[in-house]
Amino acid sequence: MMNTNAPMAGSEKLTVSIIGASGYSGAELTRLLLRHPHAELEHLYAFSQAGNRFSELYPAITCDKTLEHYSGQCESDLYFLALPHGEALKLLPALEKAGKAVIDLSGDFRLRSTLEHEAFYKQTKPETACLTYGMPELFHERIIGARSISNPGCYATSILLGLAPLFLSETENRVTQVNCTAVSGISGAGRSSKTELSFSEMSENMRAYKVGIHQHTPEIMQTLGTSVTDPSFDFTFTPMIGPFTRGIYAGLTLRLEKPEQAETIESLYRDFYRTAPFVRVREQMTEVRHVVNTNFCDIHIASSSKTGSVVIVSAIDNLLKGAAGQAVQNMNLMFGFDETEGLL
Amino acid sequence: MMNTNAPMAGSEKLTVSIIGASGYSGAELTRLLLRHPHAELEHLYAFSQAGNRFSELYPAITCDKTLEHYSGQCESDLYFLALPHGEALKLLPALEKAGKAVIDLSGDFRLRSTLEHEAFYKQTKPETACLTYGMPELFHERIIGARSISNPGCYATSILLGLAPLFLSETENRVTQVNCTAVSGISGAGRSSKTELSFSEMSENMRAYKVGIHQHTPEIMQTLGTSVTDPSFDFTFTPMIGPFTRGIYAGLTLRLEKPEQAETIESLYRDFYRTAPFVRVREQMTEVRHVVNTNFCDIHIASSSKTGSVVIVSAIDNLLKGAAGQAVQNMNLMFGFDETEGLL
Amino acid sequence: MMNTNAPMAGSEKLTVSIIGASGYSGAELTRLLLRHPHAELEHLYAFSQAGNRFSELYPAITCDKTLEHYSGQCESDLYFLALPHGEALKLLPALEKAGKAVIDLSGDFRLRSTLEHEAFYKQTKPETACLTYGMPELFHERIIGARSISNPGCYATSILLGLAPLFLSETENRVTQVNCTAVSGISGAGRSSKTELSFSEMSENMRAYKVGIHQHTPEIMQTLGTSVTDPSFDFTFTPMIGPFTRGIYAGLTLRLEKPEQAETIESLYRDFYRTAPFVRVREQMTEVRHVVNTNFCDIHIASSSKTGSVVIVSAIDNLLKGAAGQAVQNMNLMFGFDETEGLL
Amino acid sequence: MMNTNAPMAGSEKLTVSIIGASGYSGAELTRLLLRHPHAELEHLYAFSQAGNRFSELYPAITCDKTLEHYSGQCESDLYFLALPHGEALKLLPALEKAGKAVIDLSGDFRLRSTLEHEAFYKQTKPETACLTYGMPELFHERIIGARSISNPGCYATSILLGLAPLFLSETENRVTQVNCTAVSGISGAGRSSKTELSFSEMSENMRAYKVGIHQHTPEIMQTLGTSVTDPSFDFTFTPMIGPFTRGIYAGLTLRLEKPEQAETIESLYRDFYRTAPFVRVREQMTEVRHVVNTNFCDIHIASSSKTGSVVIVSAIDNLLKGAAGQAVQNMNLMFGFDETEGLL
Structure with missing residues (x-):
């Protein structure tokens, strides 16, 4: 299957941001993306922790960024959403409209059946809200061609x-x-x-x-x-x-x-x-x-x-294969990088 | 069913000893028996640890006894055996011959099938080597009447x-x-x-x-x-x-x-x-x-x-319901004490 | 020094209650007092947890009492206060007026210097609010004669x-x-x-x-x-x-x-x-x-x-020598029981 | 101070081996050196574990090497010694004679005073057995010029x-x-x-x-x-x-x-x-x-x-700043790499 995502020019990096960078999955994403050779981590967004320096929360990760309040920004090529269930549902439409790629780590877009979603998450959601399920070992080709991915549960x-x-x-x-x-x-x-x-x-x-x-x-x-x-x-x-x-x-x-x-x-x-x-x-x-x-x-x-x-x-x-690591693995496939890039 | 064990006279205590008191189950037995109102803990026997004071190994348990080498002594009314698999098989005959009650915490006497014993324990044993299975919730009456008990695995x-x-x-x-x-x-x-x-x-x-x-x-x-x-x-x-x-x-x-x-x-x-x-x-x-x-x-x-x-x-x-506690519960039933004595 | 607390008649028990029984120190007090031969645990009081059964919070402790809301009750002989700093200050006067003995586990009554109290606890307190410091190894005689005790910090x-x-x-x-x-x-x-x-x-x-x-x-x-x-x-x-x-x-x-x-x-x-x-x-x-x-x-x-x-x-x-155990040791001294009663 | 170690040509890598790779420090060294851009990890030597695959001991570290028995090999440019105290003393002379650089993680070469060495390590050692103390924050220049380094204790x-x-x-x-x-x-x-x-x-x-x-x-x-x-x-x-x-x-x-x-x-x-x-x-x-x-x-x-x-x-x-990480930091200084290479 063709890779529909814009191919990266040799020296240019994919710009990425994380919405929900203050939680454990967001922090692991930060750590992985900072050392990824083809990604440039731009913004770390958070809500209650906005305004704090990332390194105050996670001093073991060398990162001098400040957690910013997310209010609809969409300059990066790819957004990782590491938010409580229900929040990504609200943010995805605008990001997609702006032509951004998205990897969502919540459960919001995993299920085709809205009935089962509502039964297990106790939240309503639109029928269309289902993205490619980002488990590379099973859906390798689909992920390569996807614009947005729903990252599996741990x-x-x-x-x-x-x-x-x-x-x-x-x-x-x-x-x-x-x-x-x-x-x-x-x-x-x-x-x-x-x-x-x-x-x-x-x-x-x-x-x-x-x-x-x-x-x-x-x-x-x-x-x-x-x-x-x-x-x-x-x-x-x-x-x-x-x-x-x-x-x-x-x-x-x-x-x-x-x-x-x-x-x-x-x-x-x-x-x-x-x-x-x-x-x-x-x-x-x-x-x-x-x-x-x-x-x-x-x-x-x-x-x-x-x-x-x-x-x-x-x-x-x-937090890695069950969340942030698998998300980066998905990014690698989506954007034509080696599947293991930044993960070994 | 009648209790065939000698009834305890009002003020007289059951004398008990532990063979294998230096392991974790032996130590818990020591702790429980020291505070049991109807039992008098006489001897703590060990092998490699013989000669050491019990309190050096387990300072959290107040006990001033020294671990003695076991070489066939049998003065107590009841012996708890807390030994590696295979050891109790060697000791039981002499204790029974001397008319002593025994509660064995190993797997030596649990199985009626010598075939299964040999398959799972990689040790041979005589066909007769099976004692009443000491799970009071299932075999209450049999335990009351038993002279020797095989305490269940954890x-x-x-x-x-x-x-x-x-x-x-x-x-x-x-x-x-x-x-x-x-x-x-x-x-x-x-x-x-x-x-x-x-x-x-x-x-x-x-x-x-x-x-x-x-x-x-x-x-x-x-x-x-x-x-x-x-x-x-x-x-x-x-x-x-x-x-x-x-x-x-x-x-x-x-x-x-x-x-x-x-x-x-x-x-x-x-x-x-x-x-x-x-x-x-x-x-x-x-x-x-x-x-x-x-x-x-x-x-x-x-x-x-x-x-x-x-x-x-x-x-x-x-170590308690899965070993020492259940062993004391068995002792309580065998000797006509309240089932919970020393255990609450 | 004479023991000024009412001596216990042979068979009669000291009635005790705990205010603040839902915290860790309160729970350990509950456990110790339930098995104390000379104390009768009457009431367990709590605030946010009032109405819940104690055994739902601490199933490892066999106790069928319900946590009651404390609103000034004072029927017991002795009250243990296991409350956040500042709370005991409010409750002591009424308990003392009602002639009750008190053992307070907070820092409210430990310091003679109100200046130092205010500097370290960031709370004001009256100059008179200092009780006998309940460290039995140092103040044995004073504790025997005391009506109220301030239990030391851990x-x-x-x-x-x-x-x-x-x-x-x-x-x-x-x-x-x-x-x-x-x-x-x-x-x-x-x-x-x-x-x-x-x-x-x-x-x-x-x-x-x-x-x-x-x-x-x-x-x-x-x-x-x-x-x-x-x-x-x-x-x-x-x-x-x-x-x-x-x-x-x-x-x-x-x-x-x-x-x-x-x-x-x-x-x-x-x-x-x-x-x-x-x-x-x-x-x-x-x-x-x-x-x-x-x-x-x-x-x-x-x-x-x-x-x-x-x-x-x-x-x-x-939680024991640093809180509940020492509190019971103080109770033992105050009421003429053996110092180790219920603690070995 | 001049760097007396052979400068690395642009594309050529420093060859390194670890003697004592089966312990925790040796394993961390392995992990760090495998991803170091300027080092080529050649041999992992061990003693009791020789013959086993490294990945059986440490599956979290991706490494397909087998632990080899060390018997005097000296083909690598640099040897890390991660051995029990006393062992490096025996190996250093031959390695130095063969012109190899050494970073020793034991206590064998830390002390100038043989008297103090013998008092604290209960082992004799020759008076000359003292190497540059590899704490880069204190002895930066000396480390740059050193052929052999004694890595500090944790x-x-x-x-x-x-x-x-x-x-x-x-x-x-x-x-x-x-x-x-x-x-x-x-x-x-x-x-x-x-x-x-x-x-x-x-x-x-x-x-x-x-x-x-x-x-x-x-x-x-x-x-x-x-x-x-x-x-x-x-x-x-x-x-x-x-x-x-x-x-x-x-x-x-x-x-x-x-x-x-x-x-x-x-x-x-x-x-x-x-x-x-x-x-x-x-x-x-x-x-x-x-x-x-x-x-x-x-x-x-x-x-x-x-x-x-x-x-x-x-x-x-x-295991890192207290052992393997600091050892790699020393290697970086000794061989003119960036001090943080492979460590961030």
């Missing part, structure tokens, strides 16, 4: 990458059931001041939440070619938070129609991801620390049985 | 208590599948000097291990009335360790033959555990911190669906 | 117990300088919803704060027989928070007029604390985990030099 | 950078006393399998150690122009470990002959470090998380008093 990324080969490969076998138990680091809740996310409450603690009703459910189902309301397989999702800051660790327990050896499944996965620079199908057990501060998704086929059950473990850094 | 406790009502109640519905993903605190690996359990490797980390082959699997199956080799339902178990010291947090995803409302299941659980002082069926989501330093098992029916899937979350302190 | 407890023998013993040597660097667990900031105390900000982090201006400074100076404004020795205090929930770990670096062997200092400390059941002068290095969940203060004389410098390390559980 | 780095301006600037005031209390992350102890560094022992814990006898003491004194045996000012050092993996947080309490305003001291520091790209003198309080994963040393003048006391807080990443 849980959705770890779960979909752990499931995709069994659903999207040409195979005669069929997945009849998926049970996801995924533990997220606490940064997944954002830069927060909630008592229940304080160190004193979460150190040495674990807690499940939103069991069966997490908002990443519909984007998982949609991407696997089905829907929440009329699913083609039985699906459960148990999200948990654990006492660590970064990472998602997902245990995926599937049932296949016909039993399959772990080695066969591993082959299928290696084949499926053979051109994906950020997915590592590993013989060794995956661990959160293997992927923290990287854009990798590590996948290990942990077991399979004669009854057709399969356990797959997948791990990502929720 | 994962097995959290998983079995989370499953038992659906398996062991009179009900026409049937569980066709159970998927367990359980995260243990690192103390579950014992007082260890392994690099992979060092703070630097495990802080901000998670790791699955022994997926599908964990040695607590057969005792779970046996207790649910089936076996690993010829199971009556489909079972998977994904153990993980997470960055906390104490606790097990188990997410149990079941399939029922017929869908059931969460409320109905909750009723069944409340009913099943109505006389169990340490199981709390809760409306609120369970958390590890709710049970740490207690003998409680907290259970929450988190969701159920029209397809028959049910998610249940269960939490225990692995 | 930092002040760890620092004062680490310094007292050198200041308050009969000795010809003199301390010319004290430098305190003390690291507190994050629960010291209370049950909080501040972003800077969230898990994501504090895991793997440390931060000093209020260097030289911490409000526990004047009570330390006052107790050592001097004042902030005209000190008899040079004093610095660097408080820090570290990534743990409970505990204070204080490194105290002193200068003596005349050099002294560590062994000599250790003797002095052992002698000074020989009747103190909760201070342990240890040969072994102290650690936070040695005292967490206990009422102990562990002290180790870590080094002394030919120049007169001495390093002393002291550790407490900030 | 504590020494955080403490010396926090003290140097007051000792090494032209000023009429004089420091009469320094008390250091510094908390290190647990990775400072290396990739270890000691029980006392296990997660279960160190989570929620703190512990001081080697008080007054830490081996970084003599290099601090030597660098400040004095000695342990005949010090020109009174010095104490209390090292602690806390429950975090990376970082050192140092609280430095000084006494000046003449009192000085914090602002004046801050000016002095800003001036002293005005050309130092990795030292940030900050108005804001420093925190560990501000420097983790960076090569920065953050310094804050926290307080000063009328008595001449000053509290300074300094923070580094112990």
Whole structure:
């Protein structure tokens, strides 16, 4: 597919800005974009934190910009939106009208079904509000041709990458059931001041939440070619938070129609991801620390049985492959840069 | 059932000793037994740590005893064995011959099937080596009458208590599948000097291990009335360790033959555990911190669906309800004390 | 000194209530008082949390009471006040007028100097608002005779117990300088919803704060027989928070007029604390985990030099010996119970 | 001073190898050197881990090299030695003889005084075994001209950078006393399998150690122009470990002959470090998380008093500015690269 985005001239850089740069995903975007060889980070926009220097909030990131109040500016080529759900819906029309490319990290534009959006996000949205789903390992060509991208959710990324080969490969076998138990680091809740996310409450603690009703459910189902309301397989999702800051660790327990050896499944996965620079199908057990501060998704086929059950473990850094890293990966594809540029 | 253990005279105390008092479970046993109103803690035995004062290893526990080398002593009424797998097998015969009561915290005497024992523990054992399984919520009467008890494994406790009502109640519905993903605190690996359990490797980390082959699997199956080799339902178990010291947090995803409302299941659980002082069926989501330093098992029916899937979350302190606390609860039943004595 | 508090008849219990039971210190008080053999816990009062069940906030503590709104009730014999600074000042007069005993855990009544109170707490208070300073190791007799007690601050407890023998013993040597660097667990900031105390900000982090201006400074100076404004020795205090929930770990670096062997200092400390059941002068290095969940203060004389410098390390559980545990210890003395009752 | 190291031709890269690449410092060196634009990482040498792939030990670092057994190879231009104390002493002579440049991260070559070396390291060494002390902020010119460098200790780095301006600037005031209390992350102890560094022992814990006898003491004194045996000012050092993996947080309490305003001291520091790209003198309080994963040393003048006391807080990443990062900074200076190359 042709790359419809304006090609970059040799020495010229893509100008980019971040709206919502004061949160954790915005900060990681800032860090990645500052060192990206083909992007020039122009503006960091924020709301409650506008007026503060970025480096006061995140001294570990060398950046001398001040957080500016966003009020409709649109001089950059590309805008990253890292805002609470509902906010990007308001900003996108003007940015698109001004001919700007957009990568939105919220859930606002992920779902084709407005019904499911409203059920899981408790927010209404127009029927047209759906953008190309920016998971490069699955939608490489579409992303290359897109003007605007909806960046996947963090849980959705770890779960979909752990499931995709069994659903999207040409195979005669069929997945009849998926049970996801995924533990997220606490940064997944954002830069927060909630008592229940304080160190004193979460150190040495674990807690499940939103069991069966997490908002990443519909984007998982949609991407696997089905829907929440009329699913083609039985699906459960148990999200948990654990006492660590970064990472998602997902245990995926599937049932296949016909039993399959772990080695066969591993082959299928290696084949499926053979051109994906950020997915590592590993013989060794995956661990959160293997992927923290990287854009990798590590996948290990942990077991399979004669009854057709399969356990797959997948791990990502929720702020990188689950948010800012994947967003930059999408930018790389959209603008014809090497997919790994600025990410290794 | 009659209590066959010698009844305690009013003012006389049960004399108890611990073999393997230097590990984490042994230390918790020491703490609990020192404050137990009807038990007199006589000897703390250890092997590599023999000769050291207990209080040098565990200054938070007020105890002026010295760890003694165990070489066959048997003056106490009751012996707690908190030893690595395989060691209790060697010690039990002499203790039983001397007429002593024993509560063993290892896996040595849990399984009726020597075949399964050998497959999961990689150790041979005599066919007769099986003791009453000391899970008071399920085997109350048998424990009261027992001379020797095999204390359940920590994962097995959290998983079995989370499953038992659906398996062991009179009900026409049937569980066709159970998927367990359980995260243990690192103390579950014992007082260890392994690099992979060092703070630097495990802080901000998670790791699955022994997926599908964990040695607590057969005792779970046996207790649910089936076996690993010829199971009556489909079972998977994904153990993980997470960055906390104490606790097990188990997410149990079941399939029922017929869908059931969460409320109905909750009723069944409340009913099943109505006389169990340490199981709390809760409306609120369970958390590890709710049970740490207690003998409680907290259970929450988190969701159920029209397809028959049910998610249940269960939490225990692995060193208490998962080891030392449950052992004392067993002692209480065996010797006619109040079941909660010394545990609240 | 005579115990002026009404002696407890053999079987009758002291009735106690807690105002401010929803915070961490209030919760620990609840836990301790529920198991105290001579106290009957009557009411748990709270403000924003009034109406909620205590067990919803703290499921690890077995207590079926509901948090009640406090509006001047005074039926109990003794009131524990565990409130933000400034609140106890308002409540004490009515409680005293009603003839009630009070143990206040805030800073409201610790300082004799209203000038220093106002400088460090940024709050005015009446000149008379000073109660007996409830540090049993230093003011045993006064506490026995007191009707109302001001419970010491957590930092002040760890620092004062680490310094007292050198200041308050009969000795010809003199301390010319004290430098305190003390690291507190994050629960010291209370049950909080501040972003800077969230898990994501504090895991793997440390931060000093209020260097030289911490409000526990004047009570330390006052107790050592001097004042902030005209000190008899040079004093610095660097408080820090570290990534743990409970505990204070204080490194105290002193200068003596005349050099002294560590062994000599250790003797002095052992002698000074020989009747103190909760201070342990240890040969072994102290650690936070040695005292967490206990009422102990562990002290180790870590080094002394030919120049007169001495390093002393002291550790407490900030919520127990630094708050609720010490408060119960004070209650025990005031009402003629054994000093350790309910605390071992 | 002239750069005596062979200048790099435009496109040619410096070839470098690491001896001791399997430990934490070696791994960080690997990560930094792989992305360094002017260095070509040739060999990773190890001992017990030889034969294993580097990426099995450190999957978060993208590197396809195998750890090789070191047996005297010397083809690279520069060797980094990241070995236990005592090992570099054995390897240096052959490397120097072969004309290789060396940066040693151990303590083997830091001290001019063999007497102090033997007292603190409990190892003998030849009198000549002392290399240029690689602290670029203090010895910029000497490092540029050096063939071999002794990289400073982690504590020494955080403490010396926090003290140097007051000792090494032209000023009429004089420091009469320094008390250091510094908390290190647990990775400072290396990739270890000691029980006392296990997660279960160190989570929620703190512990001081080697008080007054830490081996970084003599290099601090030597660098400040004095000695342990005949010090020109009174010095104490209390090292602690806390429950975090990376970082050192140092609280430095000084006494000046003449009192000085914090602002004046801050000016002095800003001036002293005005050309130092990795030292940030900050108005804001420093925190560990501000420097983790960076090569920065953050310094804050926290307080000063009328008595001449000053509290300074300094923070580094112990594995970067305290080890591998500083080593690469030294390489940059030695070989005429930009000082920050590969480090921002």
